[in-house]
Amino acid sequence: MQFGIMSVSDITRDPVSGHTPSEAERIKNIVRIAVHAEEVGLDVFAIGEHHNPPFFSSSPTTLLSHIGALTEKLTVTTSTTLITTNDPVRLAEEYAMLQHLTQGRMDLMLGRGNTAPVYPWFGQDIRQGLPLALENYNLLHRLWREDVVDWEGQFRTPLQGFTSTPRPLDDVPPFVWHGSIRTPEIAEQAAFYGNGYFANNIFWPKEHYKRLITFYRQRFEHYGHGTRKQAIVGLGGQAFIAKNSQDAHDQFRPYFNEAPVYGHGPTMEDFEEMTPLSVGSPQEVIDKTLTFREAFGDYQRQLFLVDHAGLPVDTVLKQLDLLGEHVVPVLRAELEARRDPEAPANPPSHADLIKAKYGDQTPRQPRPNANRGDNVTGGSPYQDSETSVESYPTL
Amino acid sequence: MTDFRLVVVSAGVSDPSSTRLLADRATQRVTALARERGHAVTVTTVDLRELLQELPAALSSQLLGPRVTRAVDALVAADAIVAAAPVYKAGASGLFTSFFQVLDNDLLIGKPVILAATAGTARHALVVDEEMRALFAYLRALPVPTSLFASTEDWTDTSLGTRIDRAARELVLLMESGFARAVRDDAWGAYQHTYGxxxxxxxxxxxxxxxxxxxxxxxxxxxxxxxxxxxxxx
Structure with missing residues (x-):
């Protein structure tokens, strides 16, 4: 079981001190937060993608490759990468590059993005959000698995003889999660390709996601990627921890009350009761998190939202200390003890994917043919291109 | 004989409330008529003022509290509805419209509804037909032809009772027709739904x-x- 944190990259005024961090401050601090996540023993750091203030994370791969360089074990990922407004060709290129630079310590999570004005800035229309997401991923999937792609779709200009470079590390595509909370088509796509499925598990009662996760598990099995229990599920969640419950409530309340994501509607107590939010002592956070497994079955990745709503960086680092020292070790032990042996303990790592594809053979290392003078290498761009690979096993 | 489930939604906020009173009178006539015709009726009343604390969260975050959830569950199972609102500032009260705006668009499709409103002056009489009826048309519910409206002078006028009888009979006939169930069984896929x-x-x-x-x-x-x-x- 992997544990980590996910950030939406909001730059929010601290309602207690009145201080609004500059972009420079917040970007510097997110790097501290990510590095500290590794120091306290967490496994994953995820960053969101936004293209409007008050968010800073327009370029997730740049940030993640920097964090990758400063860490040794941490897996970097996204929460989420916009599969709608990004060109899938650029996604294939950028994330393959990130995969090389982090030596495979990365994966990515795809989402649609729900901010309507962002779509036209990138020449798209939110009303086409779902078909865009589905079609773009179909292309991205092929770009990472076929050296040369001919492709024609509804939204993007056609491709003839296109090679996305660099080829994925060891010619093994990064693991992909599809994030969704209410779209059966996204769950179906995740299941069809044998990819992971992630529910943000933040705004609604957890029962809301249950049906879709069950559907994903059934379809994962239907498409022959393994049993229902072997499907790869990730969940979000949010926690605010203090030594005792009352302190946690007192410290977090001003941030909760001001946070735009809560809509200024529900009280914190309502939200704790109705959603997966846990505010309290380490034991309370542990107990609540354990209910996720009861609802959804064994899952492989738990990400907590800890750095939003204007919480100052020192508080966030302290939260990481508490998570790493008092919460995650207990959760690891408890969840491992309860795990059905059939269910994978972790999502596939790069090493797992290499093993699945090559067994004990040496991974392919694509070497380009010489430039023919036109900067285009045509139908056999790599020295071993003519030995085409027929099928690509998935986990 | 059928066992009908009737849900009464009242947005009256005082106690006693004339809006609730009007809703109750309609409900009594509906149950009496239905029983005369050999049906049993189970009545569930949703007093919207009890949902007041949960509505801000529902409106801003689509987060339904336990009481709103119970009200939704009752409406899902309802064969017919009595919906009553006080008129404030020339419109159905904010509490009333807020509640119905929180519901899913497909929750009330085909369900027969008695629409009722109360006001301090007869000048508000058309709020039921011009505003509330439009809201229920959007929800594709089936308001009965006779709308109920009671301002101060109507409470002593026997013709209010006549209109209540008429509306109640219309509602019972529509319930008996099984229209809402037939729509659900035969043509549910022809309506737009979203996941959940x-x-x-x-x-x-x-x-x-x-x-x-x-x-x-x-x-x-x-x-x-x-x-x-x-x-x-x-």
Whole structure:
């Protein structure tokens, strides 16, 4: 079981001190937060993608490759990468590059993005959000698995003889999660390709996601990627921890009350009761998190939202200390003890994917043919291109 | 004999409330008439003022509290509805409209409804037909032809009782027709639903659709062989 944190990259005024961090401050601090996540023993750091203030994370791969360089074990990922407004060709290129630079310590999570004005800035229309997401991923999937792609779709200009470079590390595509909370088509796509499925598990009662996760598990099995229990599920969640419950409530309340994501509607107590939010002592956070497994079955990745709503960086680092020292070790032990042996303990790592594809053979290392003078290498761009690979096993 | 489930939604906020009183009078006539015709009626009353604390969260975050959830569950199962609002500032009260705006668009499709309003002056009389009826038309519910409206002078006028009788009979006849159930059984797929709407009863997940084919590696582009002028058929 992997544990980590996910950030939406909001730059929010601290309602207690009145201080609004500059972009420079917040970007510097997110790097501290990510590095500290590794120091306290967490496994994953995820960053969101936004293209409007008050968010800073327009370029997730740049940030993640920097964090990758400063860490040794941490897996970097996204929460989420916009599969709608990004060109899938650029996604294939950028994330393959990130995969090389982090030596495979990365994966990515795809989402649609729900901010309507962002779509036209990138020449798209939110009303086409779902078909865009589905079609773009179909292309991205092929770009990472076929050296040369001919492709024609509804939204993007056609491709003839296109090679996305660099080829994925060891010619093994990064693991992909599809994030969704209410779209059966996204769950179906995740299941069809044998990819992971992630529910943000933040705004609604957890029962809301249950049906879709069950559907994903059934379809994962239907498409022959393994049993229902072997499907790869990730969940979000949010926690605010203090030594005792009352302190946690007192410290977090001003941030909760001001946070735009809560809509200024529900009280914190309502939200704790109705959603997966846990505010309290380490034991309370542990107990609540354990209910996720009861609802959804064994899952492989738990990400907590800890750095939003204007919480100052020192508080966030302290939260990481508490998570790493008092919460995650207990959760690891408890969840491992309860795990059905059939269910994978972790999502596939790069090493797992290499093993699945090559067994004990040496991974392919694509070497380009010489430039023919036109900067285009045509139908056999790599020295071993003519030995085409027929099928690509998935986990 | 059928066992009908009637849900009464009242937005009156005082106690006693004339809005609730009007709703109760309609409810009594509906149950009496239905029993005369050999049906049993189970009545569930939703007093919206008890939901007041949960509505801000529902409006801002679509987060339904336990009471709103119970009200939604009752409406999902309802065979007919009595919906009563006080008129404030020339419109149905904010509490009333807020509640119905929180509901899924497909929750009340085809369900017969008695619309009722109360006000301090007869000048508000058309609020029921011009405003409340439009709201229920949007929700594709089936308001009965006779609307109920009571201002101060109506409470002593026997013709209010006549109108209540008329509306109650219309409601019972519509319930007996089984229209809402037939729509649900025969034509539910012809209405727009979203995942988890109608209290989670919307539909099974439909696998046979263009979007599902696209999700599984298909294409939205029409295939060339359908179009004789497509150059790909050269």
């Amino acid at each position: 709407s109608a209290g989670g009863t919307e539909l099974d997940i439909e696998l046979d659709s263009d979007m599902m084919r696209l999700a599984t590696g298909g294409s939205l582009r029409p295939s060339a062989d359908e179009d004789p002028f497509d150059p790909r058929n050269g």
